[in-house]
Amino acid sequence: xxxxxxxxxxxxxxxxxxxxxxxxxxxxxxxxxxxxxxxxxxxxxxxxxxxxxxxxxxxxxxxxxxxxxxxxxxxxxxxxxxxxxxxxxxxxxxxxxxxxxxxxxxxxxxxxxxxxxxxxxxxxxxxxxxxxxxxxxxxxxxxxxxxxxxxxxxxxxxxxxxxxxxxxxxxxxxxxxxxxxxxxxxxxxxxxxxxxxxxxxxxxxxxxxxxxxxxxxxxxxxxxxxxxxxxxxxxxxxxxxxxxxxxxxxxxxxxxxxxxxxxxxxxxxxxxxxxxxxxxxxxxxxxxxxxxxxxxxxxxxxxxxxxxxxxxxxxxxxxxxxxxxxxxxxxxxxxxxxxxxxxxxxxxxxxxxxxxxxxxx
Numbered sequence: 001x002x003x004x005x006x007x008x009x010x011x012x013x014x015x016x017x018x019x020x021x022x023x024x025x026x027x028x029x030x031x032x033x034x035x036x037x038x039x040x041x042x043x044x045x046x047x048x049x050x051x052x053x054x055x056x057x058x059x060x061x062x063x064x065x066x067x068x069x070x071x072x073x074x075x076x077x078x079x080x081x082x083x084x085x086x087x088x089x090x091x092x093x094x095x096x097x098x099x100x101x102x103x104x105x106x107x108x109x110x111x112x113x114x115x116x117x118x119x120x121x122x123x124x125x126x127x128x129x130x131x132x133x134x135x136x137x138x139x140x141x142x143x144x145x146x147x148x149x150x151x152x153x154x155x156x157x158x159x160x161x162x163x164x165x166x167x168x169x170x171x172x173x174x175x176x177x178x179x180x181x182x183x184x185x186x187x188x189x190x191x192x193x194x195x196x197x198x199x200x201x202x203x204x205x206x207x208x209x210x211x212x213x214x215x216x217x218x219x220x221x222x223x224x225x226x227x228x229x230x231x232x233x234x235x236x237x238x239x240x241x242x243x244x245x246x247x248x249x250x251x252x253x254x255x256x257x258x259x260x261x262x263x264x265x266x267x268x269x270x271x272x273x274x275x276x277x278x279x280x281x282x283x284x285x286x287x288x289x290x291x292x293x294x295x296x297x298x299x300x301x302x303x304x305x306x307x308x309x310x311x312x313x314x315x316x317x318x319x320x321x322x323x324x325x326x327x328x329x330x331x332x333x334x335x336x337x338x339x340x341x342x343x344x345x346x347x348x349x350x351x352x353x354x355x356x357x358x359x360x361x
Contacts, residue, residue: 023294026094030298033103038182041303044172045179048161049100050296053283056240057160058089059248063223063264064152064213067256069129070138070145072218077123078140081222089229096153099183101299111186115141118188130214143190148207150189154180155200159251164279173197208255215259223260 039045048054066072075081081088095114098106121140128134138145154177162168168176174196181193194200207213229241249257249266257264283291292300 022090022094026097026295027298029098029106030101030295031302033106033302035103036299036303037101037103037107038186039100039179041300043179044175045100045183046296046299048157048176050292050300051161051165052291052293053164053279054157054160055293056244056247057156057251058093059226059244060160060251061152061156062226063219063248063252063256063260064156065149066219066222067208067213067215067259068145068148069125069132069214069216069218070140070142071149072216072222073123073125073138074121074140075222076218078121081225089226097295099186101295107186111188115188118146127217129216129218131211132214141188143188144212146187146189147184147191147193148213150180150184150187150193151200151203154193155204156251158197158200160247163251164283166280166284170197173200204253208253213256215256220260224263227263 066075079088095110098110102110118140123138125132125134125136125138140146158168158173158176177193177195177200181195184193194203227245246266249264252260252264257266289297
């Protein structure tokens with residue numbers, strides 16, 4: 001996901017090199033958007049992805065994606081991730097933030113670049129892996145492979161969220177999966193995204209059980225490169241890197257974790273249980289400003305100061321109207337109720353519900 005190349009095509013200012021500079025560029029991009037994009041503050045997508053704790057799931061999602069032999073071989077043959085792992089990870093995160101929290105124009109630009117990039121990536125598998133035989137041709141824009149990549153992100157989001165903040169209500173999971181399906185259409189995913197929790201689990205189990213997803217030499221090669229992403233000297237970066245790796249190995253399906261080898265052996269299960277219990281006890285009690293993803297916070301602030309918006313313009317072109325709240329602080333606090341979104345079992349994020357436009361048909 002190379003946002004810099006997207007900007008080269010659209011003529012917009014390219015993000016600079018460097019983590020801090022890229023972060024500042026992304027913040028500025030989101031502060032100046034003309035609409036809420038394809039989701040907006042009434043969506044479950046925003047309600048879940050505002051949580052900064054989801055960032056620790058990046059490693060798990062990447063390892064799941066690499067477990068598809070087509071994805072892993074495409075990365076080895078066509079990507080610089082082995083030589084520039086940190087740079088590529090940053091670009092991926094920037095693209096994801098623009099797809100979820102950016103304007104329709106920004107999301108369209110990212111999606112168009114990704115579709116064009118995937119359309120050029122072709123190759124053949126050099127060895128037998130799982131159900132795939134050597135010599136099998138692969139293509140990055142294959143609908144089934146794209147569906148797997150999307151579902152790994154969705155599944156990781158739900159698992160990390162629930163491990164950190166408590167179990168979501170089934171209606172919230174269904175709403176989130178519906179939002180993910182809309183994102184999939186934007187990215188060229190033709191296959192149906194699982195519609196509920198049970199369907200999601202069946203899909204993941206079937207892909208691994210049939211051998212469609214299986215860890216091979218290419219996946220292990222790239223995973224090893226990701227293990228050696230340069231760690232910045234700051235304490236926060238070191239803590240994030242360690243936590244991301246721990247979450248990845250703890251939450252991977254057992255078959256895949258074993259296939260990745262000893263480097264991905266998990267810590268004893270009691271440590272994981274204790275860590276999850278501690279997160280669920282502490283995170284909901286943190287002030288919202290400490291829990292929010294900084295990029296999501298900018299998007300929420302943007303929505304708070306816009307009395308009227310074109311949120312939902314991607315849903316048939318009809319705009320949805322947000323009446324100004326008494327204050328932007330009140331709006332931000334209202335997007336998710338104070339104390340955290342999920343109580344085990346039956347509650348879900350309380351999002352701002354806007355009146356839906358009538359179907360023009």
